[in-house]
Amino acid sequence: MIQHVNVKVFAEPAEGVDHNAAMAVFQRWIRESACEELLIDVVDYHHVPAGPGTVLVGHEANYSLDNGGNRLGLLYNRKAPIEASAEQNVAQALRAALGACRRLEDAPEFAGRLRFGPAHEIEIIVNDRALAPNTDDAFVSLKPAIESALVTVYGHACFALERLGDARERLRIGVQVGK
């Protein structure tokens, strides 16, 4: 069963999106219990090039304004297992990530400078090499569940999926989401 699904939603390129704003937003989310997960703390890695950026650490999941690969985006990292099908787990992570994107876009700390856009690019990562290595076989076997989850969440079937990275990396699937 596929667990620990991560989703990264890439942001549109923008000036003036800084880590201090992300820090303030995530601290407020903790105060307001803004997510369904138990939120614990905020960690700042903006000093690391192409790093995790600003991480909101939770018990069941982390949210981060991630700069991995030098591309800014919202990363949802599911840590706690969920007793559900692969499709349901992917859909859960997608919904959580997209919900966080909307909240970040609306956050006054970013003053409208952080946008994720209606037509966007996402990555789906299975953060567990034992459950899903980065191989063609694992990709092929997971692809139908991902496609179903995308249809469930987005309400249409306009996607292009591609396996990314080398075998040492986690199973990482690039998704181009059509309008």
Place this chain on the structure above:
Amino acid sequence: MKASNGLWRERLVGAMHPELAQEIDVFENELALRKRGKLEEALIAETRLRRGVYGQRYDNGQRHDGRATRQLAYPEDKPTKGPQTLWDAPGMQRIKIPFGGLMARQLEILAELAEEYSDGIAHVTTRQDFQLHFVHIEDTPSLMRRLAAVGITTREACGNTVRNVTACPVAGVCRTQIFDVTPYAKALAYFLMGHPDTQSFGRKFKISFSGCCEESCGLAHMHDFGAIAVEREVDGKRKRGFELWVGGGLGAVPQLARLFTEFLPEEELLPVAQAMARVFARLGEKKNRNTARLKFLVAKLGIDEFRRLVMEERASLPYDQRWTEYLEHVERAEEPRLKPPSLLQIEGAAAGEFTRWAATNVYPQRQRGYSTVTVALPLGDITSDQLRALADIARGFIEDTIRTTVEQNMVLRWVSDGDLPEVHAALQAAGLATPGAGTILDVAACPGTDTCKLGIASSRGLAAELRTRLAARAWQLDEAVQNLRIKISGCFNSCGQHHVADLGFYGVSRKKGEYVVPHFQVVLGGQWTGNAASYGLAVGAVPSKRVPEVVDRITGRYVRERTRGESFQAFIARIGKAECRRTLEDLMEVPPHDADPSFYSDWGDSREFTIGDLGAGECAGAVVPPVEFQLAACEREVFEAQLKLEQGAIETAAAQAYESMLHGAAALLRHKEVAFGGSPDEIVGTFRVELVETRLFWDRFRGGALSNYFFKAHENAGRVHTEEAAHQLIEEAQLFIEACHACYVGMAAVGVS
């Protein structure tokens, strides 16, 4: 927490050394027993520490969100994993890397673990370890198995054990070494790991190796057991051995190591270390952890008696063939090198950038045609992608000759000189070609308030800020300033090694009206070179937000006023600490909250600053309470005591340090509105009853230990002090006054004012 934990258990059967596999099985069973309520809380705490599984900030289930302390609602059906430590609260995993030695495959596994169990960052520590943060305890056996499968253990990474054995990262390729200490460090690390004689210490035991006396690499003088390579002519032959220094340490009461012997023959290294472990286990303090490090035992016995006891123990040890069997191959041991030596040729547009990087990050080895490259890691942090990139670079240009450093960096040894531009380009592509290794830009910091339970102020936040500011004008900095070291600790425990930096800082707090303000004590003039030859002393506390100005002002003054060839330490000694304090005095002021609220938050944290559960608003009004003035006066008295000591007035210095403690205690009693007589006996007695026994003078982690410094000073009042004893008394007075500040804050929190 991870769904795959069972899979790793099955998959890695046979892939690990049987002893490591059994060790991890035992640990996993202990976790299971604790979950069923069949293992005591204290026992699970100690057992996990001995596997490097450490607590982390907020693991008691409470966190101040900037406005109020809130409970973190973890699932309630779990046991604790130690006193006030919730099972589900994330923790830190420390990973031991003896002498910092690593292989490419190990980097790849560390990358996997950082991604799957942590937050995507692996952190290099000031003891050449790695640390992963935010790890769930139930994932640690899988994590350990995956490490064990590539020959890495977390065994005895924390707890009252022999900690990671550190060594000079250029040992074997160093131009000033007497000989390569690597095989000795490795042999001793694995000999003592799990050894029955190292299992009942009262505190940790730290070992380091240096290849020479002059450089800083091994930091021998701040270790329990610091070995420096030496050779001696014996019967007409050159014989290898070690100059051995013992009983050094940083922490709250820093102590320089004492010379145990000028020449310990190589074959005696392991048995003497074993004998010392036995003596430490037998005679070291066990009940009071604050006086349980070896340095206290050496001070108590005196170095001569300590030496006698160790050598007596050595003579009684039963023979162990491991003491010497590794020596057969030591002198012939050579590291593998992938490429033949070559000459460096640079041309083209990238030459300027390369040259700038090479000036600080490339070390020409003693072997012609080869260099060691330092990969400077910001605050010791490296991402999983970067670890994989580094593994690729290592495979392309060197054999498995990678090491971590105590300056929280990594080095690639045996790079053929002709490959340097290509290595630079590959590092650049991975975001790993930051220049400035070993310079003022290369700020070291402990985790501080980011993740450490003991952190008072944000050492990493400050370090990141200083790096950013200094890097922006790196090439305008005067040459005299460029090679200074900045080291930052989040509290007085010194994990950031602030005592041995030119400019050291450690986190403290101060009360300003109804608020608590993050501060750093400024420690100037420590010596990194000469194996950490001397420690700096505190000059005064400045608000966190003014530390960058402190750096600019002190370094600016050094550039302007130094004499020809004068080192920073010599400059600080010449102008004196009083003058240093005068230089910084205006920076010690805190503006009112409504004038500049930024002073009331720490670096890298948008929350209003707090220690513990203190909320704003208990102490009303803008009037400064008398206790704050009185505690400030006590600080000044300690400072003046230090100056007296420097002038050679030992007894005056000791008396003044003791009086500062009396005044601090009296200030707190007055603040509590307790009636007491004016004699020292009456102050001490009332203090004990009203503040210690009521646990108002109480540290969450150290209990009432800091009050013992006061009681001891009172008992010793009027006796003759040696210079060393006076020095120690001043250090203890400084800590006691810090504790008075904390007590005052705590009294406000519980409504005593």
